[in-house]
Amino acid sequence: MDRQLGDPGPVTPEILPDAAAGELLTLQQAAYIGEARAHRNFDLPPLLDTLDDIRAALADPSITVWGFRDGGRLVASVRMRLAGEVGEVGRLVVAPDRHGEGLGTALLTAAENATPPEVTVFRLCTGERSAGPRYLYGKLGYRETHRTPEADYHLVHLEKPRVRASG
Numbered sequence: 001m002d003r004q005l006g007d008p009g010p011v012t013p014e015i016l017p018d019a020a021a022g023e024l025l026t027l028q029q030a031a032y033i034g035e036a037r038a039h040r041n042f043d044l045p046p047l048l049d050t051l052d053d054i055r056a057a058l059a060d061p062s063i064t065v066w067g068f069r070d071g072g073r074l075v076a077s078v079r080m081r082l083a084g085e086v087g088e089v090g091r092l093v094v095a096p097d098r099h100g101e102g103l104g105t106a107l108l109t110a111a112e113n114a115t116p117p118e119v120t121v122f123r124l125c126t127g128e129r130s131a132g133p134r135y136l137y138g139k140l141g142y143r144e145t146h147r148t149p150e151a152d153y154h155l156v157h158l159e160k161p162r163v164r165a166s167g
Contacts, residue, residue, distance in 0.1 A: 013110040016065045021054045023074045031093035038129040076103040080111045087115045089124035123159040
């Protein structure tokens, strides 16, 4: 294996087709089990999604679902919903056996870069006990804006301005 920790190696993001719905649901469920344990809440929306919910997201014209494959296997995915000048990031997931390889960073960065130029800010939320995701988002420039109560924890809302290349 040529990869080093934090280096995803040669992966190319792709827009996931409707046919990937079942595979995406499986990846999402595997990825969110750890978050459910950390928050002692197995009713997290990503764990309650059905195959029809995933198909609806893939068919929604305001949402682009990106993924990375390795040897045909879907190993990471993220959604980007466009809402005017806001890019709403959702369901960033990485296969549990692929954590630490930089896939989440690479995929989120690719999705941000692929959004239309009208997008001026990116927003997302995560659970307060989601140490790994919160570290990743901070490293990528996301800053906490507020918190909202959820069960016995808080959702942490984050955003970052879009940085445009000068020149």
